[in-house]
Amino acid sequence: MLETPKPSVNDNPFSARDAQDKAVNRKRPITSRVVAAVILLAIIGAGFGAWVMFLRPVEVQVASTMQDVPVQVFGLGTVEARVSSRIGFKVSGVVVALHADVGDHVDKGAVLARLDDREQNAQVARANATVQQAEANLQRAAASVEKAQVNYANASNINERRQAQLRSSSTSVEVSEVAQAAHDAARADVNLAQSDVLVARANIGDAEAQRQLQSTILDFFTLTAPYDAMVTARLKEFGSALGAGEPVFTLIDPETVWVLAYVDESKAGEIAVGEPVEIVLRSQPGRRIAGHVARIQPESDRINEERRVEIAFETLPADLYLGEQAEAYITTVRLPQALLAPEAAILGLGNNQGIIWTVEDGHLQQRNVTLGHRLLDGRVEIVGGVPGQALIVTALRSGLRVDRAAKVAKGASR
Incomplete structure (x- = not known):
C-alpha cells in the first residue's frame, strides 16, 4: 500500500511566515534593552556634563601681591666711546x-x-746758529756803543776847552767850530751805535722765534x-x-665707553638722567652689568621714532668691544608692592582700563579695573577696582562664568 507523503514546512507558506514572526519576536526584547541602555547612558552623560559645566568648581590660577617690583623700559643699542680720536702727524x-x-x-x-727727522734736525741746527750769530752782532753793537760814548766824551771835553778859549780870545773861531763839529759828530755816532744795538736785539728775537718754530716742527715728527x-x-x-x-x-678714552641705546618714543617719557640700568652684552648673555643713564640726547631718530639714551657703566668691564650689541633695562620706578595680572588675562584693554576675572568668596566675578604700569614680561599693575579679599585670575580658560564656584590651583599663584 502506498504511503501519502507528509507536507513540508517549506511547502506551507503560512507556516514559514509564522516561523519568521516568532524569530523577530524573540529579538525585539534584546534590541529594546540596548536602546534603553544607550538612552540612559546619554542622560547620565548629559547630567555629568551639566555638572561639570555648571556645578563643579572650576580650577583657576590667581595672582599674589609682589614686593619691590621694578618697572623697566627696554632699549637696544651698541657699545660706543664718547671720546674717540684718529690721530696722525x-x-x-x-x-x-x-x-x-x-x-x-x-x-x-x-x-x-x-x-724720519734728519732734515728737520738740520733746520733746527741752522736756527741755533742764526741765534748765535744774532747774539754776536748784539755784542758787537754794544761794543760800538761803548766806543762811540768814549769818543763823544773826548769830543765834548775838547769842545768845551775850545769854546772857553774862544771866549778868552785864545783861539780862533775856526778852531772852535771844528771842535763843535767833532762834538756833534761824536754824539751822532753814539745814537747810531745805540740804534745798531736795538737792531741786533730785534734780530736775536727773530732768530729765537725761528729756532722755536723749527724746534716745534721737529716735535711734530x-x-x-x-x-x-x-x-x-x-x-x-x-x-x-x-x-x-x-x-x-x-x-x-676707556673712561668714556658707554652704551648708546635706542628706546621707543612711546616708552621713553619716564626715563630720566641718573636712573639705574642693567646692561646685558651680547657676548655675555647671562651677566647683568650695572650702569646708569648718563645723558638723553635732545634729538630723536625721526625715521625709527626712537630716542637716543647714553648709558654709562658703574664699573667698566675688563673686556669691552666697540660696536657690540647691548640690551639696556632702564628702571624708571620701583613699586614697593604691586598686584599684577598678565595682559592676556585682561579683557577690553584700553585707556588704562580693563575687565578681569576674580575669585570672591569661592565664586567667579568680573570687575572693571584701573591699570597702572606695564612690565616688560607682559604683566600689568592693577591699581583700582578690586575688592580687598578678591583674587585675580591670571589665566583665562573655558568654563569661566559669573557666580560659578572656583578653587585656586595649588602652586598656581603668581
Whole structure:
C-alpha cells in the first residue's frame, strides 16, 4: 500500500511566515534593552556634563601681591666711546718707528710713532746758529756803543776847552767850530751805535722765534698720546710714507665707553638722567652689568621714532668691544608692592582700563579695573577696582562664568 507523503514546512507558506514572526519576536526584547541602555547612558552623560559645566568648581590660577617690583623700559643699542680720536702727524714724512699696537693702553704723552727727522734736525741746527750769530752782532753793537760814548766824551771835553778859549780870545773861531763839529759828530755816532744795538736785539728775537718754530716742527715728527687711551686701530706700518694729517692710530678714552641705546618714543617719557640700568652684552648673555643713564640726547631718530639714551657703566668691564650689541633695562620706578595680572588675562584693554576675572568668596566675578604700569614680561599693575579679599585670575580658560564656584590651583599663584 502506498504511503501519502507528509507536507513540508517549506511547502506551507503560512507556516514559514509564522516561523519568521516568532524569530523577530524573540529579538525585539534584546534590541529594546540596548536602546534603553544607550538612552540612559546619554542622560547620565548629559547630567555629568551639566555638572561639570555648571556645578563643579572650576580650577583657576590667581595672582599674589609682589614686593619691590621694578618697572623697566627696554632699549637696544651698541657699545660706543664718547671720546674717540684718529690721530696722525701734522707733517709729512716716512714712518721709522711704531711703539703701539691694537689693544695697548697708553698714558698721556707716551710716544706712539716717529718720522724720519734728519732734515728737520738740520733746520733746527741752522736756527741755533742764526741765534748765535744774532747774539754776536748784539755784542758787537754794544761794543760800538761803548766806543762811540768814549769818543763823544773826548769830543765834548775838547769842545768845551775850545769854546772857553774862544771866549778868552785864545783861539780862533775856526778852531772852535771844528771842535763843535767833532762834538756833534761824536754824539751822532753814539745814537747810531745805540740804534745798531736795538737792531741786533730785534734780530736775536727773530732768530729765537725761528729756532722755536723749527724746534716745534721737529716735535711734530714724534706722535704722542693726547690722553690716557686705548689703541683700537693701527692704520699704518713701518716705512709708510705719510701726508700731513694722515691718521696712523685710532684711540679711545676707556673712561668714556658707554652704551648708546635706542628706546621707543612711546616708552621713553619716564626715563630720566641718573636712573639705574642693567646692561646685558651680547657676548655675555647671562651677566647683568650695572650702569646708569648718563645723558638723553635732545634729538630723536625721526625715521625709527626712537630716542637716543647714553648709558654709562658703574664699573667698566675688563673686556669691552666697540660696536657690540647691548640690551639696556632702564628702571624708571620701583613699586614697593604691586598686584599684577598678565595682559592676556585682561579683557577690553584700553585707556588704562580693563575687565578681569576674580575669585570672591569661592565664586567667579568680573570687575572693571584701573591699570597702572606695564612690565616688560607682559604683566600689568592693577591699581583700582578690586575688592580687598578678591583674587585675580591670571589665566583665562573655558568654563569661566559669573557666580560659578572656583578653587585656586595649588602652586598656581603668581
